[in-house]
Amino acid sequence: xxxxxxxxxxxxxxxxxxxxxxxxxxxxxxxxxxxxxxxxxxxxxxxxxxxxxxxxxxxxxxxxxxxxxxxxxxxxxxxxxxxxxxxxxxxxxxxxxxxxxxxxxxxxxxxxxxxxxxxxxxxxxxxxxxxxxxxxxxxxxxxxxxxxxxxxxxxxxxxxxx
Numbered sequence: 001x002x003x004x005x006x007x008x009x010x011x012x013x014x015x016x017x018x019x020x021x022x023x024x025x026x027x028x029x030x031x032x033x034x035x036x037x038x039x040x041x042x043x044x045x046x047x048x049x050x051x052x053x054x055x056x057x058x059x060x061x062x063x064x065x066x067x068x069x070x071x072x073x074x075x076x077x078x079x080x081x082x083x084x085x086x087x088x089x090x091x092x093x094x095x096x097x098x099x100x101x102x103x104x105x106x107x108x109x110x111x112x113x114x115x116x117x118x119x120x121x122x123x124x125x126x127x128x129x130x131x132x133x134x135x136x137x138x139x140x141x142x143x144x145x146x147x148x149x150x151x152x153x154x155x156x157x158x159x160x161x162x
Contacts, residue, residue, distance in 0.1 A: 010118050011035055011092040015042065020121040025099075028111025030056050033099035034078075041085050042092075044099045045078040046071070046107075058107065065106050069098070 007025060014021035015037040023035045030052055036043045049057040058066070063075045073079035081098065085091035103109040 017120045024116040027109040031109035048078040
């Protein structure tokens with residue numbers, strides 16, 4: 001069984017490595033998110049209409065929702081969002097949650113979450129590393145992220161209510 005923290009570890013590894021390192025995560029067959037660490041922070045992208053089959057493309061209302069949630073794009077190319085985040089676990093959780101959340105809630109993506117590729121490009125041109133998490137591990141990551149975000153939301157609600 002694959003460790004359920006592989007997605008979060010993958011984000012930390014591309015941040016540590018920097019430059020042209022990237023992580024690609026798929027949800028089902030048609031949807032993906034990719035993450036790049038261009039120097040500081042993380043750049044997240046989710047699939048645009050140009051790469052989706054006709055029945056899965058975002059409507060104008062869905063594109064408006066993407067913009068409302070802070071994503072930039074024209075609808076055809078990939079949607080992107082830049083995060084000036086640290087290597088801290090809670091920052092990586094937020095980035096991963098935002099990407100997987102829009103794939104679920106805006107796109108309606110269903111299926112297993114899988115790491116398609118983890119490319120670490122460092123000073124010595126590190127080789128490609130592929131990870132193949134099990135379906136149980138992917139579900140566990142989704143549950144861990146959901147529980148963490150629910151706890152964060154509850155804490156924020158109590159803070160603002162006080």
